[in-house]
Amino acid sequence: MNLIEFSDIRKVYTIGSITIDALAGVSFGIGEHEFVAIMGPSGSGKSTLMHILGCLDTPTSGAYRLEDHDVSKLRSNDLARIRNRDIGFVFQSYNLLSQLSALENVLLPCTYSTHAMSGRNERARARELLERIGLKDRMSNRPVEMSGGEQQRVAIARALMMDPPVILADEPTGNLNSKGAREIIDIMKELHAGGKTIIYVTHDDTIGAQAERVIRIQDGRVVADDRN
Amino acid sequence: MDLRDSFRNATRAIFAAKMRSFLTMLGIIIGIAAVVMLMAVGSGAKQSILSRMQSSGSGNLYLTAGARSNVLMGGGGLGGGNREGASAGAKITAEDLTYIEARVTYPIVVSPTNQTNITIKNGDTTMSGTGIFATPTYFEVESVTIADGRMISDGDVDNRTRNVVIGNTVQTTLFPNESAVGQPIRINGTSYKVVGVAAAKGESLGNSVDTAIVLPFSVGEKSFGVVHNVIQRTTIKCVDPTQSSAVTTEITDILTRKHKKVDFTIQDVAALTDMVTSAMTILTALLAAIGGLSLLVGGIGIMNIMLVSVTERTREIGIRKALGARERDILVQFLIESSLLSIAGGVLGIVVSVLGSDFIVSRFTTTEITGSSILLAVGFSIAVGVFFGVYPARTAARMKPVDALRYE
Numbered sequence: 293m294n295l296i297e298f299s300d301i302r303k304v305y306t307i308g309s310i311t312i313d314a315l316a317g318v319s320f321g322i323g324e325h326e327f328v329a330i331m332g333p334s335g336s337g338k339s340t341l342m343h344i345l346g347c348l349d350t351p352t353s354g355a356y357r358l359e360d361h362d363v364s365k366l367r368s369n370d371l372a373r374i375r376n377r378d379i380g381f382v383f384q385s386y387n388l389l390s391q392l393s394a395l396e397n398v399l400l401p402c403t404y405s406t407h408a409m410s411g412r413n414e415r416a417r418a419r420e421l422l423e424r425i426g427l428k429d430r431m432s433n434r435p436v437e438m439s440g441g442e443q444q445r446v447a448i449a450r451a452l453m454m455d456p457p458v459i460l461a462d463e464p465t466g467n468l469n470s471k472g473a474r475e476i477i478d479i480m481k482e483l484h485a486g487g488k489t490i491i492y493v494t495h496d497d498t499i500g501a502q503a504e505r506v507i508r509i510q511d512g513r514v515v516a517d518d519r520n
Numbered sequence: 521m522d523l524r525d526s527f528r529n530a531t532r533a534i535f536a537a538k539m540r541s542f543l544t545m546l547g548i549i550i551g552i553a554a555v556v557m558l559m560a561v562g563s564g565a566k567q568s569i570l571s572r573m574q575s576s577g578s579g580n581l582y583l584t585a586g587a588r589s590n591v592l593m594g595g596g597g598l599g600g601g602n603r604e605g606a607s608a609g610a611k612i613t614a615e616d617l618t619y620i621e622a623r624v625t626y627p628i629v630v631s632p633t634n635q636t637n638i639t640i641k642n643g644d645t646t647m648s649g650t651g652i653f654a655t656p657t658y659f660e661v662e663s664v665t666i667a668d669g670r671m672i673s674d675g676d677v678d679n680r681t682r683n684v685v686i687g688n689t690v691q692t693t694l695f696p697n698e699s700a701v702g703q704p705i706r707i708n709g710t711s712y713k714v715v716g717v718a719a720a721k722g723e724s725l726g727n728s729v730d731t732a733i734v735l736p737f738s739v740g741e742k743s744f745g746v747v748h749n750v751i752q753r754t755t756i757k758c759v760d761p762t763q764s765s766a767v768t769t770e771i772t773d774i775l776t777r778k779h780k781k782v783d784f785t786i787q788d789v790a791a792l793t794d795m796v797t798s799a800m801t802i803l804t805a806l807l808a809a810i811g812g813l814s815l816l817v818g819g820i821g822i823m824n825i826m827l828v829s830v831t832e833r834t835r836e837i838g839i840r841k842a843l844g845a846r847e848r849d850i851l852v853q854f855l856i857e858s859s860l861l862s863i864a865g866g867v868l869g870i871v872v873s874v875l876g877s878d879f880i881v882s883r884f885t886t887t888e889i890t891g892s893s894i895l896l897a898v899g900f901s902i903a904v905g906v907f908f909g910v911y912p913a914r915t916a917a918r919m920k921p922v923d924a925l926r927y928e
Contacts, residue, residue: 348842349922369846375921376844387839387925391532403525404844450843 293360294321295458295489296345301354301364303340303512314340315351316512324457327484328491329503337512338493342462345491346381347371359457376404380451382492384463386443388435388450395431398422398449405454421449425479441472448479459483461492465499477502523856530857533829534864544825545865547818548904552869552897553876554811559893560877562804564886569800573793579761580661581768582787583754583775585610610783611750616775623774626767627759631657632737632751636744640686640733641706642694649690650732651707653740653748659718661757664729669701669716676736682712685734688720707733710743756786764790808896818865819904826858826912837916838924851917858909859902866901870894 303315314337322328332338343349344356347363350371356364363374375381388397398418422431425445435443444464451459461480465473477499484490494500501520508516534541587610617630631654638651658664659671667688676683684705691700700714712735721729740746756771758764768788776782830837837850877887 343922346842348925349920369848372841372844372846375842381842383842383925387835387842389836389839391536400840401843403522404840404846404849454844 294357295324295326295359296322296491297355297357298345299355299357301341301344301351301356303337303344303349304352313512315344317354318509318512318514319354320507320514320517322489322491324489325484325487326489326491327481327504328489329500329506330491330493330509331495331497331500331506332509333495336509338509339462341509342460342491342493346379346460346462347374348381372404373406376401376406377454378456378458380448380454380456380459382444382447382451382459382461382464384466386435386440386447386467388443388446390435393432393434394422394427394438394446394449395419397435397446398453400450401453418449418453421452422446425449439472440468441475444468444472444476445479448476448483452483456488458489458491461490463493463495465494465496473499526853526856527860529853530860533833533857534860537829540825541861544821544861545868547821548815548862548865548901549818549869549872551811551815551818551904552866552901553873554814555808555900556811556870556873556889556893556897557877557881557887558807558811559804559896560873560887560889561881561885562800562807563890563893564888566797566800566804567888568886569796570793573789573796578789578793579758579764580789581756581758581764581771582785582789583612583756583771584752584785584787585612585750585783587782587785610779612754612784613749614751616778617751617754619778620771620774624767624770626763626770628767629657629661629757629759631655631661631755631757632753633658633755634737634746634748634750634752636740636746638707638733638744640690640694642700642703645694647690647693647731649687650728651740651744652729652732652734653737653746654734655737658734658755661755662729664721664734665719666716667719668699669714671716672734672736676715677738680738681736682710682739683715683736684712685716685718686714687718687728687730687732689730690733691717705733707735708743761790764788808893812900815900815904819862819908822858822861822905823908823912825861826854826909827915829857830854830912830916833916834919834924834927837919838921838927841919841921842925847917850919851913854913854916855906855909858912859905862901862905862909863898866898869901870897873897 298321299319301315301318302313305312305314318341330338330341340349344351351364354364355362358374358378363371366374389400392400395415395418398421399414402414419431422428425448427442427445427449430438430442435446438446459480465476468476480490480492481502492503500506503520505517505519507514614632617632621628621630634653636651638649640647640649652658654672655677656672656674659666666685669685672683672685675681684707686700686705694700694705695703700717703714704711705714718729718734737748741748756767758767765788768786772782772786775784840850874889877889881887
């Protein structure tokens with residue numbers, strides 16, 4: 293049984309009288325512990341695909357099964373629970389809250405958890421995550437006081453906070469230099485080795501080549517699905 | 521999301537934009553201060569009127585001649601004589617009072633009085649005042665105490681002795697350097713002897729004993745032209761003030777049977793007090809409503825700034841949603857923020873109104889800040905924060921995560 297099962301997912305945007313098929317029927321399955329890169333030129337629909345995978349958006353039609361539950365028909369509260377518990381999302385532009393410290397940003401998902409740990413355990417876990425990715429001395433820094441690579445590592449720690457089975461990353465290295473990008477890829481490889489399912493979007497071939505499987509999207513369709 | 525986190529978030533957001541938050545609060549501060557201060561003026565006015573009424577004696581009934589439809593304002597108020605009644609041919613006589621006293625079943629004290637304007641003279645100093653022709657019961661029913669000497673006695677009344685009790689102002693004006701007790705005094709040209717000085721009392725319902733001279737009820741028929749068998753005003757004190765309305769009913773019955781018609785008026789201070797209380801309560805509510813208008817404007821200010829805040833923080837909302845915030849979490853976050861702004865404004869508004877009414881308004885009029893007006897102010901500011909916060913908060917809560925995240 294696949295962890296993620298996309299069957300004939302379509303996403304249609306209507307702007308005035310024009311309709312745009314961002315996704316024109318996408319089907320694939322991703323198993324547990326896979327390490328997948330989704331690649332495609334800009335405008336190919338890979339971001340839309342990522343948003344639907346991350347339950348940030350809903351498909352116009354088609355079925356999306358996550359851990360054998362059909363999530364394409366869930367209501368907003370249930371989708372919020374899935375985003376909180378089952379998926380860790382990493383964005384290209386980090387998306388940290390600027391008014392919070394690194395530690396507080398990592399703790400943010402706990403605020404919205406329905407079965408919370410104790411405050412002390414939460415903080416201990418957040419510290420441990422930040423230490424693991426080499427930000428032991430940056431915990432009380434605000435995002436503006438950190439480099440892009442550091443910010444993205446905080447974002448990864450935040451994605452790991454609720455220990456979700458799936459990590460989704462939308463162009464995680466897009467704003468980083470090659471050293472920073474390499475660090476992020478290394479962390480993702482490590483997480484994969486630790487048992488997480490990793491799916492990331494990139495348009496950079498060298499970054500894409502690091503994955504075990506590459507799904508190529510063009511004009512809203514899957515055009516290639518290769519295993520390295 | 522637990523409430524402590526929400527409060528921390530909200531205070532952080534409020535302090536992040538100090539100037540803007542303060543200006544937003546200012547609307548509420550002004551609104552709440554207006555409500556509290558106007559209510560303070562209203563209830564201050566009520567208190568000062570009531571204390572005047574009460575100083576004229578609680579449980580007192582005033583019996584005057586002539587039937588009046590308007591109890592509150594009829595015939596020149598409580599202090600007025602029986603001019604209107606007299607012109608209608610109606611009168612209250614000493615015999616009426618004896619008749620009433622013999623039949624009333626409740627304990628009462630009756631004090632008949634007549635009044636006239638007089639000129640008082642000591643040596644070369646002259647002043648004008650009120651001559652009150654009264655019996656010893658006058659001092660009891662009108663709560664007039666003697667500061668010096670004695671009051672008018674039954675003997676003074678029975679023997680038509682020219683002994684008088686003078687008011688405090690009369691003492692200080694005509695006898696600035698000595699006690700008036702034992703001194704002669706000329707009233708309208710006739711010589712009297714001062715036997716007592718009344719303690720200062722202030723004005724109560726148009727009657728001030730301070731500028732008056734109390735004369736024995738029996739004197740002055742010739743010199744002042746007062747007809748003592750016709751009694752202008754009779755004060756009836758109910759020994760138990762709670763019986764005032766029952767006594768009113770009983771005396772009305774008794775006198776109606778004797779006169780065969782209702783050609784007299786009994787004014788009950790307690791009933792009058794109730795009427796004034798309810799009228800002043802309405803006035804206070806009206807003042808509060810006027811203040812409430814500025815509170816409304818303040819509330820709209822909060823809504824406006826919260827809408828701006830929601831727009832500015834669209835991306836933050838998107839991030840929070842991506843991390844699992846439900847619609848309710850976002851709604852609560854913004855509602856707490858708007859409520860905190862409003863409550864803080866309300867508390868500051870109360871401070872401003874307390875200071876303002878103590879130092880400014882109280883120079884012009886009596887003010888009284890009541891606990892209920894403060895409770896009302898706090899309640900209103902919470903309500904304003906929630907009411908005007910709902911729309912912006914709902915706008916935030918209903919954003920789609922993907923749209924909010926894309927917002928630049």
